[in-house]
Amino acid sequence: MRITSVLRTARAAALAMTAGLVLLGGAASPAVADSSPSAVSSEDGDAPTQAGTSFRTATEIEQGRKATANGSAGDYMYWSFPADAEQRPTVTATVQLPESTRSASSTWQLDVYDGLRRRQACQYGAQTRTAAQDADLVTLTCVLRTVRAWSEPWANDPLPGTYYVRLTTTELATADLGVPVSAMVRVDSKDMGGAAAVDGSLAEPLVPGIAVTGAENTDSDEDSTAVLSSLEPEDGWSSGWWSSRWVWTAAGGVLAALAGVAGYALTRGSGRPSRVPPPGA
Structure with missing residues (x-):
């Protein structure tokens, strides 16, 4: 019975792990798409x-x-x-x-x-x-x-x-x-x-x-246009605020939590006292 319970717990943990990775991948795919x-x-x-x-x-x-x-x-x-x-x-x-x-x-x-x-x-x-x-x-x-x-x-x-x-x-x-x-x-x-x-x-x-750029002109309402290069990436300058490391960090946290649940299920007791052999046995 204990082996069956452990197997069921491990199977549930694996399913939850797979679902978590799928959700993370789906949520992160628009952000990590090639925007260069x-x-x-x-x-x-x-x-x-x-x-x-x-x-x-x-x-x-x-x-x-x-x-x-x-x-x-x-x-x-x-x-x-x-x-x-x-x-x-x-x-x-x-x-x-x-x-x-x-x-x-x-x-x-x-x-x-x-x-x-x-x-x-x-x-x-x-x-x-x-x-x-x-x-x-x-x-x-x-x-x-x-x-x-x-x-x-x-x-x-x-x-x-x-x-x-x-x-x-x-x-x-x-x-x-x-x-x-x-x-x-x-x-x-x-x-x-x-x-x-x-x-x-x-x-x-x-x-x-x-x-x-954007410095106010004291003589007129026009803004300064001193930028010598007007091209930039399609989605603007990211300046490194986002990277796929966020995805892997979140995935690592989910995996660590699932591993803890699985380890607890494998090491916990059955809840019943162990059988004590009778005297003289």
């Missing part, structure tokens, strides 16, 4: 067709969209994109070289800077490549570290905000300066989830000029 800009699809006709020549004139692009530009070998090409906490951006640039024979090979480099214009190291990827004299194109890739919601002031960790992409040549023959080239840049992100969450958040994302 890379999930937004767009037509190629809406993609930018030019690049900036400095940080201040960088062309804004959204994640998941392709941007193209025509330029000359030896020039700097700049783009900017937003990246939020728990995202790991991947920047890919393809340079189409002219079909005419060039005088020598050329080396191209892709650099990424954050909102404070600090150069961010690539976690992996071919950030610098040399194109042979007869090459038609060269492809560069930079996979950044995961964007953190908060970091120490002395650290160089990537933080939420605007990121800049710079494409240029580092080694080029003098005779090839000014040769027309075309470039294509695309930024995608992978959501790293609660594994990359930290206990902290920024007051504001690192977007140039955001500190003076």
Whole structure:
């Protein structure tokens, strides 16, 4: 009888555990859905067709969209994109070289800077490549570290905000300066989830000029529009307030409670005194 009771209790605990996990998964699924800009699809006709020549004139692009530009070998090409906490951006640039024979090979480099214009190291990827004299194109890739919601002031960790992409040549023959080239840049992100969450958040994302946004103009009723980057994630800046760690913490609490109930059911007594053998038995 006791074994049957224990089995029934364990079965009830397992059913309750399954129901709790289903309810947690259903409640959390809308919040942990991919809300990064890379999930937004767009037509190629809406993609930018030019690049900036400095940080201040960088062309804004959204994640998941392709941007193209025509330029000359030896020039700097700049783009900017937003990246939020728990995202790991991947920047890919393809340079189409002219079909005419060039005088020598050329080396191209892709650099990424954050909102404070600090150069961010690539976690992996071919950030610098040399194109042979007869090459038609060269492809560069930079996979950044995961964007953190908060970091120490002395650290160089990537933080939420605007990121800049710079494409240029580092080694080029003098005779090839000014040769027309075309470039294509695309930024995608992978959501790293609660594994990359930290206990902290920024007051504001690192977007140039955001500190003076909305400042009242004493001479008129118009608000200041000093923000140099207008793009942001589709659902706004999360600043790390939500992560899947909340789901797993709640699930761990439910599992701990169910384990306690099951352990109590397995170790409790039957409620009847144990049989005492008669004297002389």
